[in-house]
Amino acid sequence: MTSAKKHDVFQAIADQTRRDVLRLLAEKKELPISAIAAHFPISRTAITKHLNILAEANLVQSRKSGREKIYHLHPEPLTELKQWLAFYERFWENKLSVLKHVVENKERM
Amino acid sequence: MTSAKKHDVFQAIADQTRRDVLRLLAEKKELPISAIAAHFPISRTAITKHLNILAEANLVQSRKSGREKIYHLHPEPLTELKQWLAFYERFWENKLSVLKHVVENKERM
DNA sequence: TCAAAATGAAACCAAAAGGTTATACATTTA
DNA sequence: TAAATGTATAACCTTTTGGTTTCATTTTGA
Numbered sequence: 514m515t516s517a518k519k520h521d522v523f524q525a526i527a528d529q530t531r532r533d534v535l536r537l538l539a540e541k542k543e544l545p546i547s548a549i550a551a552h553f554p555i556s557r558t559a560i561t562k563h564l565n566i567l568a569e570a571n572l573v574q575s576r577k578s579g580r581e582k583i584y585h586l587h588p589e590p591l592t593e594l595k596q597w598l599a600f601y602e603r604f605w606e607n608k609l610s611v612l613k614h615v616v617e618n619k620e621r622m
Numbered sequence: 623m624t625s626a627k628k629h630d631v632f633q634a635i636a637d638q639t640r641r642d643v644l645r646l647l648a649e650k651k652e653l654p655i656s657a658i659a660a661h662f663p664i665s666r667t668a669i670t671k672h673l674n675i676l677a678e679a680n681l682v683q684s685r686k687s688g689r690e691k692i693y694h695l696h697p698e699p700l701t702e703l704k705q706w707l708a709f710y711e712r713f714w715e716n717k718l719s720v721l722k723h724v725v726e727n728k729e730r731m
Numbered sequence: 732t733c734a735a736a737a738t739g740a741a742a743c744c745a746a747a748a749g750g751t752t753a754t755a756c757a758t759t760t761a
Numbered sequence: 762t763a764a765a766t767g768t769a770t771a772a773c774c775t776t777t778t779g780g781t782t783t784c785a786t787t788t789t790g791a
Contacts, residue, residue, distance in 0.1 A: 523635055523636045523637075523641070524636045526632055526636075526706075527632045527633045527635075527636035528632075528778090528779085529632075530779085532632070532706075535710075536709075539709070539710065539713060545737075545738090546737075546738065547736085547737060547738085555779085555780070555781090556780075556781065556782085557737090557738085558738095558739090558740090558780085558781075558782085559779065559780055559781080561738080561739080561740095562778090562779075562780085563779085579737090579787090579788060579789070580736070580737045580738065580787060580788040580789065581736095581737065581738080581788095582737080582738065582739095586713060588710045588713040588714040589714050591707060591710050591711075591714065592714065594703070594707060595707055595711075597635075597641075598700060598703060598704055598707065600645075600648070601644075601648065601697045601700050602700075602704075604648060604695060604697040605697040605698050605700065605701065637748090637749085639749090654767075654768090655767075655768070656766085656767060656768085664749085664750070664751090665750075665751065665752085666767090666768085667750085667751075667752085667768095667769090667770090668749070668750055668751080670768080670769080670770095671748090671749075671750085672749090675748095688757095688758060688759070688767085689757060689758040689759070689766070689767045689768065690758095690766095690767060690768080691767080691768065691769095
């Protein structure tokens with residue numbers, strides 16, 4: 514019973530808006546849906562859909578507080594990504610400086 | 623001129639088949655298109671499309687040898703993913719054993 | 732108590748994704 | 762040189778994706 518999720522971590526982070534939502538939640542700790550949506554040029558409904566996809570991948574979790582649904586980051590599933598990456602590191606390590614064009618993680622990605 | 627690629631690394635690895643192609647190229651060093659396609663249940667044309675997307679993200683490169691087009695892994699763009707991940711590691715480190723359910727990178731992912 | 736605020740959910744849409752088949756072209760090789 | 766092999770490309774199809782608008786429901790607060 515491999516739980517057959519529709520969206521996995523790889524798909525969840527494939528979208529720029531969803532990566533932006535994750536980043537926002539990392540910074541703000543927790544936010545209700547409307548506050549999240551206020552940061553984006555798209556509709557609240559669209560943000561809700563993105564949150565559902567992130568929640569399906571277990572990258573965010575939520576709690577209900579009155580009429581608000583408050584989301585927070587749940588980074589653990591990113592370990593799967595880290596493990597996937599680890600396999601490939603031996604193919605590029607010592608070939609490139611990983612930190613070459615990194616200044617800080619401030620860029621939009 | 624931010625080069626406006628249609629497919630970035632995040633999108634390239636979002637698809638299971640493309641991750642399988644990367645893994646195959648990591649193991650076999652280099653392979654022509656037909657040999658790659660032989661490992662999958664889908665058509666060679668479909669594989670070509672996946673290879674084009676991977677090439678657009680610069681995750682694979684190719685050389686022409688006679689009538690063959692031989693692909694090999696080009697892992698450097700994965701550094702972008704590693705950097706993206708690095709930002710989030712402080713949110714889960716010391717909270718979970720990263721290697722808990724990792725045995726080896728033999729699973730299909 | 733009643734209007735405003737926050738969310739949920741349905742119906743809809745255009746474009747992109749992932750696949751197919753068919754056809755044409757280039758390169759080997761028997 | 763003719764058949765076989767490897768690839769490229771075009772046309773097409775179905776499903777998914779990312780978005781919208783509209784309407785309903787729940788909760789709050791003046």
